[in-house]
Amino acid sequence: MDHESGRPGFAVIPVLDLRNGRVVRARRGERSSYASIETPLAKGSAPDAVARGLCDAWPATILYVADLDAIIDHAPPDLAALTAIARACPGVALWVDAGFADPEGIADFLTTGLGRPVIGSESQADAGLPARFGGRAVLSLDTRGAERLGPAALHDDPSLWPPEVIAMTLAQVGAGSGPDLAALAALQARAPDRSLYAAGGVRGPDDLRALRKAGIAGALVASALHDGTLLRADAADLA
Secondary structure, eight states, rough: BBTTTTBSSSSSEEEEETTTHHHHHHTTTTTOOEEEOOOTSSSOOHHHHHHHHHHHHHSSSSSEEEEEEHHHHOOOOOOOHHHHHHHTTTEEEEEEEOOOOOOHHHHHHHHHTTEEEEEEEOOOOOOTTTHHHHHGEEEEEEEEEEOOOOOOOHHHGGGOSSSSSEEEEGTTTTTSSSOOHHHHHHHHHHOSSSSEEEEEEOOOOHHHHHHHHTOOOOOSOOOOOOOSSSGGGGGHHOO
């Protein structure tokens, strides 16, 4: 078994969005309006508390962290918050999107031992960057509605993709509209040898079952866990 990705099986990957050292609630990719999270899973919005709550709510082997200060403002990765998250959930791997856009920044992050870098297409000028790091990094193909974010070549050419790819549909994040199964199927048909992860729109266990049936490797989830429409008891059925 690949313990980083949770294969074989279906990986449910809880998500934390960080802004100004706190966890915020993501809605439709409209980052300027994200507010500090209020969740029954934790008291307050401190990264370690919310991470611990997510790990209690779901038997996760991976957490996905989006460092919005790094993505939006090009700030350095919030290593203090990432360290607190890692300590709160020992043994759980981190996938971290911190706006990585150059090989030096990715190489520096890899030396921290805090997780695998997620290379978001929205942050890229060089379509060849993800392939340079192979399985050490994860690619996020970012879209907002019909708009493909980042270099067109990165979306069009599967030879540029590492083994694990996230289909990040920002407009569906926190929207409760369900995953875009048609778009996922199109990506999967173009690169059947890649492990594809869905991000955006998951409402509960029925959506996860549909994704698993479609051959998707896993899904990034936040709202369904905070809202209680996805429960730890659902994990056994998806194992």
